[in-house]
Amino acid sequence: MLNALEVFTTVAVGLMxxxxxxxxxxxxxxxxxxxxxxxxxGRAHGGRMLGAVMPVWYIGSLVLVGIWAIADRHHHGTGLVITAGALLMLSVIMSIVLLVPINNRGKTWTPExxxxxxxEQMNRWDRYHYVRVAAIIAAFALLVVALT
Incomplete structure (x- = not known):
């Protein structure tokens, strides 16, 4: 059962x-x-579409990593899982504080x-997003290493 959780969590984060x-x-x-x-x-439509899905995906991934860390707390890779969880938590905080406010404005914009x-606002969102992507890539890599 634990192996299934580890694989499912890693795949979910990898797809994200x-x-x-x-x-x-x-x-x-x-x-x-x-x-x-x-x-x-296109950005406005993408903001509406992904803005509805990604919060569940981010928080769901964080919850799965937390369950993995607790369930497998005596394993040698638990530190990697906890670090991955911290990076995912950082990505959630970044999303809420930095990216979501810009996205919420941008998804309502029309040319009029x-x-x-x-x-400038979209460029700022892009810069924050690059940092968030780096954090979740690092989290994913840590989960893969913990899984092996």
Whole structure:
């Protein structure tokens, strides 16, 4: 049963890394290259769509890592799991404090109502997101090492 939890948790975090990596290094670059207002509209739609799913995914992953750390507390890899959990907690805090406020504004923007500094706000979101992606990649790597 513990092995199933470890594998499920690692896969869940790994898939989250894949989605967030794709947003950072693929989707946003595609959106930025689109003509006229298409990129801003794409970001707004992505913010609405992923903004509904990702909180559950982030918090669910953190809970799974916590359960893993408690259930396997006497294993030699528990320190790695706890460190991964701390990195996931950092990503949740970053999301709530830094990224979600920008996303909540951006997902309502249209070409008619967006603020003059909308590109600056999106660039700030991107920079914060790169740090968050680095944190969850590190968490995923630690879980993989703990699993092996």
């Amino acid at each position: 890394v894949g989605v967030e990596f794709s947003v950072a290094f693929v989707m946003n670059r595609i959106f930025n290259a689109l003509p006229e207002d298409s990129g801003q509209l 109502n967006r603020p003059a500094d909308w590109k």
